[in-house]
Amino acid sequence: QAVVTQEPSLTVSPGGTVTLTCGSSTGAVTSGHWPYWFQQKPGQAPRTLIYDTTNRHSWTPDRFAGSLLGGKAALTLSGAQPGDEADYYCLLFHGGIRMFGGGTKLTVL
Amino acid sequence: QVQLQESGPGLVEPSQTLSLICTVSGGSINNGNYYWNWIRQPAGKGLEWIGRMYTNGNTNYNPSLKSRVSISGDTSKNQFSLNLRSVSAADAAVYYCVREGAGAYWGQGILVTVSS
Numbered sequence: 001q002a003v004v005t006q007e008p009s010l011t012v013s014p015g016g017t018v019t020l021t022c023g024s025s026t027g028a029v030t031s032g033h034w035p036y037w038f039q040q041k042p043g044q045a046p047r048t049l050i051y052d053t054t055n056r057h058s059w060t061p062d063r064f065a066g067s068l069l070g071g072k073a074a075l076t077l078s079g080a081q082p083g084d085e086a087d088y089y090c091l092l093f094h095g096g097i098r099m100f101g102g103g104t105k106l107t108v109l
Numbered sequence: 110q111v112q113l114q115e116s117g118p119g120l121v122e123p124s125q126t127l128s129l130i131c132t133v134s135g136g137s138i139n140n141g142n143y144y145w146n147w148i149r150q151p152a153g154k155g156l157e158w159i160g161r162m163y164t165n166g167n168t169n170y171n172p173s174l175k176s177r178v179s180i181s182g183d184t185s186k187n188q189f190s191l192n193l194r195s196v197s198a199a200d201a202a203v204y205y206c207v208r209e210g211a212g213a214y215w216g217q218g219i220l221v222t223v224s225s
Contacts, residue, residue: 001172036213038156045205046156048213057212089156097169098146098158 002026002094006101011109012080020104021072022090028071029092035073036091037066039084040103046089050075080108111135113206113216120222121200127193127221131206132186139164139184143210147180147191149202150218157202161209162189196223 003025012018022035029035037050048057050066053073063079073090085108090101117129131145138145146161160170162180170178174193182189193200203218 038213040156045215045218047215051212055212091156091158097171098161100148100156100158103155 002099004090004092004094004099004101006088006090006104008102009105009107011107012077014080014082014108016080017076017078018080018106019069020075020077020088020090020106021069022074022092022101023072024092024094026094029068029073031068033073033092033094035066037064037073037075038089038091039086040089041086049088077106082108084108111208111214113208113214115204115206115216115219117219117221119220120224121196122225123197123223124195127191127196127200127223129191129204129206129219129221130188131190131216132188133208134187136208137184138182138187138189141210143208145180145182145189146207146209146213148205148207149200150205151199151202159191159193159204198223 005023031053035053038046039049040046049060049064054066065076067074087103089103112134114132121127144161147159150156160180162168177194179192201223203220205218206216208214
């Protein structure tokens with residue numbers, strides 16, 4: 001069974017830019033994996049930021065952008081704010097099932 | 110806008126069956142190209158995809174849970190449900206229902222404890 005990988009933790013300065021990635025043990029991530037990105041803050045349900053690689057929800061700030069980068073799905077945050085500190089999870093479609101990455105804890109400091 | 114709400118017992122005894130319901134408002138579970146998912150999160154851990162049901166009733170399950178899980182829909186009540194058999198302490202988690210398709214909409218989650 002495939003494994004979906006994310007950076008365990010990342011730190012970004014306020015106003016800075018950071019890229020989170022989502023890889024697959026089976027090879028390059030493509031649009032056919034229909035990548036999703038979710039944000040979860042302590043004590044809250046996850047919130048969808050990006051779906052199908054690049055699409056934002058109506059509530060997703062423009063500073064979040066989804067893409068494919070170097071064989072992985074990527075979430076780029078430009079102009080980080082303290083309120084962006086959270087756990088971020090990616091989700092891939094793999095052989096008929098969905099699989100989550102282990103999550104990235106993003107610190108804004 | 111679609112809204113989802115989980116309901117069910119918050120406490121299940123070991124070896125018993127965990128049964129949860131997701132009530133959907135703002136859209137019908139048998140209209141449109143949507144997947145109706147169950148996802149869980151043990152305390153302090155990451156998200157785990159359990160499985161999903163398509164609008165036509167077809168299902169996909171996490172291979173690690175497939176022998177114990179079933180997801181089904183009740184169109185008359187606009188609900189879909191999760192049944193997880195033979196639970197153990199490892200099944201204790203917050204359980205979420207999620208509509209997937211042109212984005213993903215989450216319920217608020219329900220905490221399930223496994224204990225006698």
